[in-house]
Amino acid sequence: MKPFITLKDVVYEVGGQVVFDKLNLSLDKGKVYAVIGPSGVGKTTLLYLLAGFIKPSSGQITIAGDAVYDVREQTSFLFQDLGLFPWQTATEAVKMPLEISKDRRKHENESIVNQLLGSLNILSYKDQYPHQLSGGQKQRVALARTLVTQPDLLLMDEPTSALDAMTKETIQQLFLDLQSDRFMTSVFVTHDIEEAVFLGDEILLLHPNGHYQWLKNKDQSEGLSRETKAFYDQCFYVRKQLELGGAGHE
Amino acid sequence: MSKLKRSLFHPLPMGFMMIIMIWYVLYLVIATRTIPAPLETFNYFFRHLHPLVIHMGASLMRVVVAVVLAILIGLPVGIAIGRSKRLDKVLSPLLYIIYPIPKVAFLPVFMLLFGLGNVSKVILMLFIIVFQLMLSVRDGVKDIPPHYFTVIRSFSARRKYLYRYVVLPAILPRIFSSLRISIGISLATLFFAENYATTYGIGYFILSAWMKMNYVEMFSGIIALSLLGSVLFGVIDMLEKRLTPWL
Ligand SMILES: Nc1ncnc2c1ncn2[C@@H]1O[C@H](COP(=O)(O)OP(=O)(O)O)[C@@H](O)[C@H]1O
Ligand SMILES: [Mg+2]
Numbered sequence: 080m081k082p083f084i085t086l087k088d089v090v091y092e093v094g095g096q097v098v099f100d101k102l103n104l105s106l107d108k109g110k111v112y113a114v115i116g117p118s119g120v121g122k123t124t125l126l127y128l129l130a131g132f133i134k135p136s137s138g139q140i141t142i143a144g145d146a147v148y149d150v151r152e153q154t155s156f157l158f159q160d161l162g163l164f165p166w167q168t169a170t171e172a173v174k175m176p177l178e179i180s181k182d183r184r185k186h187e188n189e190s191i192v193n194q195l196l197g198s199l200n201i202l203s204y205k206d207q208y209p210h211q212l213s214g215g216q217k218q219r220v221a222l223a224r225t226l227v228t229q230p231d232l233l234l235m236d237e238p239t240s241a242l243d244a245m246t247k248e249t250i251q252q253l254f255l256d257l258q259s260d261r262f263m264t265s266v267f268v269t270h271d272i273e274e275a276v277f278l279g280d281e282i283l284l285l286h287p288n289g290h291y292q293w294l295k296n297k298d299q300s301e302g303l304s305r306e307t308k309a310f311y312d313q314c315f316y317v318r319k320q321l322e323l324g325g326a327g328h329e
Numbered sequence: 330m331s332k333l334k335r336s337l338f339h340p341l342p343m344g345f346m347m348i349i350m351i352w353y354v355l356y357l358v359i360a361t362r363t364i365p366a367p368l369e370t371f372n373y374f375f376r377h378l379h380p381l382v383i384h385m386g387a388s389l390m391r392v393v394v395a396v397v398l399a400i401l402i403g404l405p406v407g408i409a410i411g412r413s414k415r416l417d418k419v420l421s422p423l424l425y426i427i428y429p430i431p432k433v434a435f436l437p438v439f440m441l442l443f444g445l446g447n448v449s450k451v452i453l454m455l456f457i458i459v460f461q462l463m464l465s466v467r468d469g470v471k472d473i474p475p476h477y478f479t480v481i482r483s484f485s486a487r488r489k490y491l492y493r494y495v496v497l498p499a500i501l502p503r504i505f506s507s508l509r510i511s512i513g514i515s516l517a518t519l520f521f522a523e524n525y526a527t528t529y530g531i532g533y534f535i536l537s538a539w540m541k542m543n544y545v546e547m548f549s550g551i552i553a554l555s556l557l558g559s560v561l562f563g564v565i566d567m568l569e570k571r572l573t574p575w576l
Pocket of ligand 1 (some may be wrong): 120
């Protein structure tokens, strides 16, 4: 299978610092990639490059066969602080991407939004503003906002870092359900090893100076359940690799 | 609470009654012809309601035209200054120079340039409102978290959506507070502006009563001016509630 995303000799320099020096990567369609690594190693930068927010100093990134020069309509981004606007209700926030995208039948938007809010269990909060919602509810609204346009690529920067442990597990399960429904490719950054092992099909471990290492996570399509010994063995293994990389984890 | 009780304890009627009481006390204590009795004044006010309404209408028209023009000019200019560091560097010092000048000092210049009629009066109020508005809008735009621009960009939004979903909602609250302040000032300025070349306007009404030393008439004009202010502020409050429901 041809890779969905390829990075070819990608160099990224900012403020005299080389974050990536000739990075080569390929990512497959429909998989979930977890990106881990010490603070400041370039995880957010990698996501921003994939999103098209920033451009490589040299080298090329292609997604679905096309070179990335700017943001793509089919790429969605879930921000670490969610980036919900205080002036939008849940409905308004989720409807916004539909209204922005060009060729859509506007009269269908209402029902698309309601259906999505319903499937994320937040329909009863549809008219609430962010300050009226809990952390988990806000997370769902932000997730709905990124998914409503049916993206083929979902990028997430530490999506659950602000949540308490219980809410985090609910959101993770929700994400897995949505992912399996949609055949999206997802790339997410996390500093939570358990999260990387639980959600990721593959784990990309970034080391300083743009070196990286793949940690194969799951066998075939078999997910790792949190209850199994295999899950914790895998977490132990990932932790070990992270420590071997030099810097300790966050 | 009953409906009547609730509306009596609403801040506006409460404030109104307090002012009447203070007025009445002053009338009794100072006992001068310059301060007429409240009752006599209201009596006059209601008997002359028809001409007063026409005077109020003339003033209201001038204020409303000035506000609309100020928004049409101040909003885009304020946004442009807020968005561009270079424009900010060039224009903000200019605004700081003009802003503190009492605009009424320019009235003779405006009359020379735009004639004695409505245009110079509207331009004077426009000047009062527009600089205040530009500065508020500029600050509102500068205060938008830079992150919001990345968020809206992630949806491949064209420029028009950036304004619709981010910039406008972010500055709306500032626009309202700016309008409240500057409309107050421009109402006070009516007193000077309507002094010349018009026989309509509440400012003219007050001033001509003053000249005639008809203090009952003058105070009923003042009542009309406060009423005009209350109506304008009421409309702004209502619009604010409607348009910024998240606050
Ligand atoms: N706009 C920028 N200006 C200067 N340095 C930056 C900028 N963006 C990223 N960097 C640098 O690039 C490196 C990687 O940052 P980042 O991708 O945010 O790391 P991570 O997300 O892994 O913690 C850091 O050392 C950071 O200082
Ligand atoms: Mg980061």
